[in-house]
Amino acid sequence: MLSTILLVTGLMSYFFYRVLNAPPKPEPDSYLDNDDEIERQAPRA
Amino acid sequence: MSANKESWGSRVGLILAMAGNAVGLGNFLRFPVQAVQNGGGAFIIPYLICFLVMGIPLLWIEWSMGRFGGKFGHHSTPFIVDTMHRNRLWKYIGVFGIWTNIAVASYYCYLESWTLSYVFHSIGGTFAGLDQNGVSAFFNEYVSLGESTFGIPYEPIVFFVICLLLNTWILSQGLAKGVERVAKIGMPLLILFGIFLAYKGFTITAGENGAINDSSVGLNFLWTPNFDELWSPSVWLAAAGQIFFTLSVGMGTIHCYASYVRSKDDIALNAMSAGWMNEFVEVVLGAAILIPISIGYLGVDGVTELVNSQGGLGLGFRTLPYLFYQWGDVLGAVAGVMWFGLLFFAGITSSLAMGTPWIGFLQDEFNWRRKPAAWSFGLIVLLLGMPTVLFFKYGVFDEYDYWAGTVSLVVFALFESILFAWVFGMNKGWREITSGADIQVPNFYKFIIKFVTPLLLLWVFIGSLITPKGGDWAGAFANGWELDDSSIINKIKNSSLKRQLAEATDPEVIQQLQDTLFFVNASRTLLVAVFLSIALLVYIAYKKRVREGRI
Numbered sequence: 001m002l003s004t005i006l007l008v009t010g011l012m013s014y015f016f017y018r019v020l021n022a023p024p025k026p027e028p029d030s031y032l033d034n035d036d037e038i039e040r041q042a043p044r045a
Numbered sequence: 046m047s048a049n050k051e052s053w054g055s056r057v058g059l060i061l062a063m064a065g066n067a068v069g070l071g072n073f074l075r076f077p078v079q080a081v082q083n084g085g086g087a088f089i090i091p092y093l094i095c096f097l098v099m100g101i102p103l104l105w106i107e108w109s110m111g112r113f114g115g116k117f118g119h120h121s122t123p124f125i126v127d128t129m130h131r132n133r134l135w136k137y138i139g140v141f142g143i144w145t146n147i148a149v150a151s152y153y154c155y156l157e158s159w160t161l162s163y164v165f166h167s168i169g170g171t172f173a174g175l176d177q178n179g180v181s182a183f184f185n186e187y188v189s190l191g192e193s194t195f196g197i198p199y200e201p202i203v204f205f206v207i208c209l210l211l212n213t214w215i216l217s218q219g220l221a222k223g224v225e226r227v228a229k230i231g232m233p234l235l236i237l238f239g240i241f242l243a244y245k246g247f248t249i250t251a252g253e254n255g256a257i258n259d260s261s262v263g264l265n266f267l268w269t270p271n272f273d274e275l276w277s278p279s280v281w282l283a284a285a286g287q288i289f290f291t292l293s294v295g296m297g298t299i300h301c302y303a304s305y306v307r308s309k310d311d312i313a314l315n316a317m318s319a320g321w322m323n324e325f326v327e328v329v330l331g332a333a334i335l336i337p338i339s340i341g342y343l344g345v346d347g348v349t350e351l352v353n354s355q356g357g358l359g360l361g362f363r364t365l366p367y368l369f370y371q372w373g374d375v376l377g378a379v380a381g382v383m384w385f386g387l388l389f390f391a392g393i394t395s396s397l398a399m400g401t402p403w404i405g406f407l408q409d410e411f412n413w414r415r416k417p418a419a420w421s422f423g424l425i426v427l428l429l430g431m432p433t434v435l436f437f438k439y440g441v442f443d444e445y446d447y448w449a450g451t452v453s454l455v456v457f458a459l460f461e462s463i464l465f466a467w468v469f470g471m472n473k474g475w476r477e478i479t480s481g482a483d484i485q486v487p488n489f490y491k492f493i494i495k496f497v498t499p500l501l502l503l504w505v506f507i508g509s510l511i512t513p514k515g516g517d518w519a520g521a522f523a524n525g526w527e528l529d530d531s532s533i534i535n536k537i538k539n540s541s542l543k544r545q546l547a548e549a550t551d552p553e554v555i556q557q558l559q560d561t562l563f564f565v566n567a568s569r570t571l572l573v574a575v576f577l578s579i580a581l582l583v584y585i586a587y588k589k590r591v592r593e594g595r596i
Contacts, residue, residue: 001268004089005329012325015318019060022314022483030307032221033055 051120051415053305054221056315062220062228063319064326065394066298068235070156071290072327072391074357077336080267081352083283084274089328091275091284095501096324099285102490102498103294103458104320106465108312109477111303120304120405122297123583126461129469136587137580138464141457142297143406144576146399147422148449149296150212151430152442153399155201157392158208159187159362160385162200167381169195172366173374181363188437205434206427212393213423216400217416220305224397231390232322238383238390239326243333245372245380249341254371256341263337266345279516282508285501286451291327292320295458298398301405313482326391334384335360342368361388400426410586429575432568439564448572452533455509459502466495509533539565 027040034040053059080088114125122142126135166172171194172180187193193200215223249260274280289295306312339348339360351360365384370377400422407413407421433442465474471491479486512532513521521527528534530541539562546558590596 001086001264004093004268008321008324008328012318012321015314015321016060018314018484019056019318022056022311025310025481028307030053030305030310031055031059032052033058 051220051305054225058225058229060315060319061232062225063302064322065228065232066398067293067323068326068391069395070388070391072331074361076327076331078352078357079283079287083280084271086268086270087272087275091281095285095288098493098497099501100288100292102494104316105478107299108303108316111300112306112312113477115304116308120301120409121402122300125300136583138460140580140583141453143402144579145296145449145453146402148445148572150396150399150426152433152445154208154396155205155430155433157396158204160389160392161208162204163385164382167378177367180367184363202434209423209427212396213419217419219415228394231394235387235390238387239330243330246333246337257344258341260337260341263340266340267332267336278518285505289454295454297402301402309481311481311483313486314484338368436564439561441564441568444565444568455506459506462499462502471495
C-alpha cells in the first residue's frame with residue numbers, strides 16, 4: 001500500500017514539477033496569459 | 046471560416062482542466078469498490094499495468110490527434126479523424142466523440158446535481174438527526190421525486206436545472222475564462238477536501254466516536270493482495286475498464302481540449318502530468334475515504350453487504366452522510382460539505398469537458414458563436430436528461446450509463462487506436478506525439494501503441510461482448526460458453542429482464558418489469574436517434590465544406 005501511494009504521489013509531483021520548470025517557448029504559443037511576457041517574444045526578423 | 050478563436054489561458058490551467066476532465070465521481074465511488082471486488086491490493090497490479098500499456102498510450106494518442114486536428118481548425122472528433130485519412134467514413138466514427146459526451150452529460154449532470162443538493166443538505170443539517178436507515182430512506186425519497194426537507198417541490202429537478210444552468214453559463218464564458226477558471230478553483234479545493242477526508246480515513250480508532258475498527262482494518266481490507274485473483278481475466282477486464290472510466294479516454298473530450306494547443310507546444314509531458322494527477326486522486330485519495338471510513342464504523346461484513354447491494358454510489362450517498370455525524374454535529378456537517386463538495390468539483394470539471402466538443406463542432410462547422418452554442422448544449426442535455434430524472438426507477442439512467450458511458454468508450458478507443466497506429470501510420474503518429482515534447486518519450490511506446498494497446502482494447506471489447514457466466518472463463522472454455530447477463534450480447538437481448546419477467550408471479554412486479562422493459566428499449570431508441578441526428582449534422586457540415594471549397 002505504502003509503496004503504491006509513494007510511487008503515485010512521487011510520479012505526480014515529478015511530472016508537475018517538470019511542467020512548472022519547463023523552458024518557456026517563444027510566442028506565439030498556445031496560452032493567453034504569457035502573451036505579453038517580454039522574454040517570450042520571438043526575435044523580429 | 047470558423048468562429049472558433051478560443052485559447053487556453055495557461056499551461057497549468059490546461060493541465061488542471063484536463064485532470065479535472067479525467068477526475069470524476071468514479072475516482073471516489075467506483076475505484077475503491079472495483080478494488081474490493083477484484084482482489085484488493087492485487088487489483089492495483091493489473092490496474093497500474095493497464096494504465097502504463099493502455100491508459101498512457103491512449104492519452105498520448107488523443108492529445109496528439111486533437112492537436113493535429115486543431116492545426117486544420119477542427120475542435121471535435123468527426124473532422125479531427127477526417128483529417129487523418131482520406132476515407133470519408135472516418136468522420137462518422139468520430140460522431141462517437143460528440144454523441145458520447147451529450148448522452149453521458151445527460152445523466153452525469155443529474156448525478157452532479159445530487160452532489161450539489163447534498164452539499165446544501167449537509168449545510169442545512171438534514172442528516173444530523175437521522176440514523177443509517179433514515180439517511181438511506183432520504184436518498185430513496187429524493188430520487189423518487191418525493192418531498193424533501195427543504196420543502197421544494199420536485200427538488201431533484203430543480204437542482205438538475207440549476208446544475209445545468211451553471212454548466213451552460215460557465216461553458217458560455219469560454220475556455221480560459223470559464224472552463225479553465227473553474228478547474229483552477231475546483232481542482233485544488235477537491236484535493237484539499239480529499240486530503241482532509243483521507244486523513245480522517247487514516248486515523249479512525251476503534252472505540253472512539255462509535256468506531257468498531259481501526260482504520261487499518263479498512264485499509265487492509267482494501268489493500269491486502271489476493272494474488273489468486275491476479276490470473277483471472279475478469280480482474281484484468283475490470284482493471285482495464287476502470288482505466289477507461291477514470292481517464293475519460295474514448296470520449297472525445299481530450300481531443301477537443303488538445304485541439305487548442307499549437308503544434309510547437311508540448312503534449313507528451315502535459316498528458317503525463319494530467320494522467321498522474323488523476324491517478325493520485327484515485328489511488329491515494331479515492332482509496333482512503335469511502336471504504337476505510339465505512340469499515341471503521343460498520344465492519345467488514347456490513348460494508349461487503351452494502352457494496353454488493355448498493356455499490357459505491359449507494360455507499361457514498363446512503364451511508365457516508367450518517368457516518369460523518371459520528372464525529373459530532375459540526376465536524377459531521379463540515380465533512381459532508383467536503384465530501385459532496387469534492388464530488389461536485391469532480392463532476393463539474395468533467396461535465397464541462399463534455400460540453401466542449403459539441404460547442405467546438407457548432408463553432409467550426411456552422412459558425413455559431415460560443416454563447417448560443419453553449420446554451421444549445423444545455424437545452425439538449427436538459428431534454429435528453431429529463432427521462433433519467435423522471436424514469437430513474439425504470440433503469441433509464443443505467444441504460445444511458447451502460448451504452449454511452451461504458452460500451453461506446455471502448456468502441457471509439459478501439460477505432461482511434463487502429464486509426465492512429467495503422468491507418469494514419471505509426472511513424473507520423475510518433476512525430477505528432479514527440480513534436481515539441483518537454484520529455485523524452487520512451488521508444489518502446491512505439492511498439493506498445495502499435496501492437497499492445499489495440500490488442501488490449503480488442504480483448505476488452507470481445508471480453509465485454511461475450512463475458513462468460515459468472516466471469517468464469519476457465520469454466521466457459523471447458524464446459525461450453527454460457528453468456529453472463531452483463532455481456533453486451535445478453536444486454537442487447539434484455540436476457541436478465543426477460544428471465545425476471547418469466548419468473549415473476551406478483552402482478553405488481555410483472556407490471557414494474559414490463560414498464561422497465563419498455564423504458565429500457567425506449568432509451569436505446571432515443572440514444573440511437575441522437576447518434577443518427579449527429580451523423581446527419583456531420584454529413585450536412587461535410588457537404589457545406591465541399592460547397593465552400595474547404596475540402
